[in-house]
Amino acid sequence: MQGKLSEIDIRSILQLIELGQRTGELFVESYGSAIGTDGSDRPFKTSIEQSWFVFFLNGQIIYASDSNHTLSRLRDHLKRFKLDDRLNQTSVPAIATTNAPEYGHLWALLENHVLTPAQGRSIIQSMVHETLFDLLSLHQGSFIFETSPALSPQLTTLEIPPLIAKIMKQIQEWKQFHPLIQSPSQCPIITDEVQLKETLTANTLRTLRRWVDGKTSIRQMARYLNRDILTVAKALYPCVQQGAVQLLPLVSPEGKRKQSFGLFQPDKIPRVVCIDDGTTIRKAVEYILSQHGYEATAISNPLKALSLVFQLKPDLILCDIAMPELDGYEICAMLRKSTAFRQTPIVMLTGKDGFIDRVKARMVGATDYLTKPFGESELLMLVEKYVGLGYPDRPTPGKLLADALQDELDINIPEATSASLPLPRY
Structure with missing residues (x-):
């Protein structure tokens, strides 16, 4: 079963899986639209492309996540439960498949x-709820x-019909916050204490x-407080209306240099x-x-x-x-x-720009894809995204830190618009 969301919506897809008592994986990819809708049911538009996995057993949901392979959500x-530090002490378990590393680490903590x-x-119920909120939007x-x-x-295992009914109601209520609150990924900041x-x-x-x-998103607050995002948004909304709290705009991950890819290891x-x-x-x-400071090795024979x-032992693999x-x-x-190589970025090179090729690549564990023919700038941007900069001129750590901080500080806070529910107690 495959298709476009303009032809069939997520709600109907889930209902078909439930009625057919199917077991397997659903992979969904958005077309550059962030989560959340405005009053006219149009997606709140950003340049961020996202994708998600939902796992099923006999028409019931086992687990769901986005395709971000970090453990930040689990953390x-x-x-x-004051257990986030224990995640650092957990070895990568065999169950941590490429499409569900978070699930594997959760099981390791249980074992x-x-x-x-x-x-x-x-935790799993909360993860499934927030993933379906995104998908049903x-x-x-x-x-x-x-x-x-x-x-x-x-x-x-979670039954699909009651989940759909509850989350669709939340999505409808979420629309009342627009345009002051547009996405669960926005980060509120106090501006008038x-x-x-x-x-x-x-x-x-x-x-x-x-x-x-200004660093913690609405969604993260909901996780920390063990509340749904609707409850947290309701609590914040009067403060946002007053102008005492503002929301930082969404920033594409591609627009910010990541420190986790060897930035301080020149x-x-x-x-x-x-x-x-x-x-x-x-x-x-x-x-x-x-030419740009990377150690590159090309191999023609796939068996060798x-x-x-x-x-x-490469830091990144490009594979046709x-x-x-x-x-x-x-x-x-x-x-x-x-x-x-469970965590090594693997980027597929393909001459076909088809959705099915990208889905197959995701299903076997590919991190990303690059369509041929590609230019020098496209290649360098992708490589830098996953392993950081090459070092042809050997810049000092101080310069790298200054560049990173400049990226971090290049964020504009929107003007406030125009009280009052208390926040959930922690």
């Missing part, structure tokens, strides 16, 4: 008795459902100071391997990346590539899809079975 949920089953079920995008063995083991003191109790104001810092040259049977592509990738990749003997999907799937 947020663990914070409410190590860090979390109780009740806490684990509560979508109006543009594509989807594919593939029958496959169920994600295992299962901690809980004097005014807040006149309307809020001292205890509520302390809670507000704790979370409303002595370590990022290593990139390109697997492609095309001579022109191999030579171009090697030349471009070498598997053994060489284990020797080279259409190759003889072994195609890119098979290579990616094989590498993902090894713990050595």
Whole structure:
């Protein structure tokens, strides 16, 4: 089952899966639209492209997430149990498949008795709710459902009809906040504390100071406080109306340099391997990346590539899809079975700009894709996104830090528009 959301909506897709008692994975990709709608049912538009996975067992939902492979969401949920630090002590479990690393780490915490089953079920239920809130708000995008063995083991299963009814009601209520609050990903910040003191109790104001810092999103606040985003938005809305709290605009992750990709390690040259049977592509990738301070190795034979990749241990793998003997999907799937490459970014190179190719790439564990032919700037932007800058001029850590801070500070706060529900008690 596959298609576009302009032809069938997410609600109908979920109902079909439930009626057919299907087991497998639903993959959904948006067309550059962020979550949330305005009063006219149009998606709130940003340049961010997102994708999501939902896992099913006999027509019931086991788990759901976006395709962001970080553990930040799980860490947020663990914070409410004061267990977020324990995640750093957890080794990557075998169950942490490419499409569900968060689920694997959650199970590791359960097996190590860090979390109780009740806490684990509560976290999964919250994750499923927030993912479905995003999906049921979508109006543009594509989807594919593939029958496959169920994600295992299962901690809980959730029936689809009551979930849809509850979340659709929340989405309708969410529209009342527009245009002052547009997305759960927006970050509130206090701009007039004097005014807040006149309307809020001292205890509520302390809670507000704790979370409303311009860095914590509405969605993160909901996770920390163990509330749904609608409750948190309702509490914030009067403050936003008064102008005492403002919301920072959404910023695309691609528009901000990430510190997690070796930004402060100028002595370590990022290593990139390109697997492609095309001579022109191999030579171009090697030349471009070498000129910009990366260590680039191109491999033409896909069978030899598997053994060489284990020797080279690259920070990023570029892999063509259409190759003889072994195609890119098979290579990616094989590498993902090894713990050595479970977290390594793998970018698929394809001459086809079709949605199905991208979905297949995601299903076998690819991190991203790059359509051929591509230019030098496209290649460099993608490589920098996943492994950071090359170091042809060996810039100092101080310069790198200054550049990073400049990116972080390049954010404009919107003007306030125009009281009062208390925040949920923590």
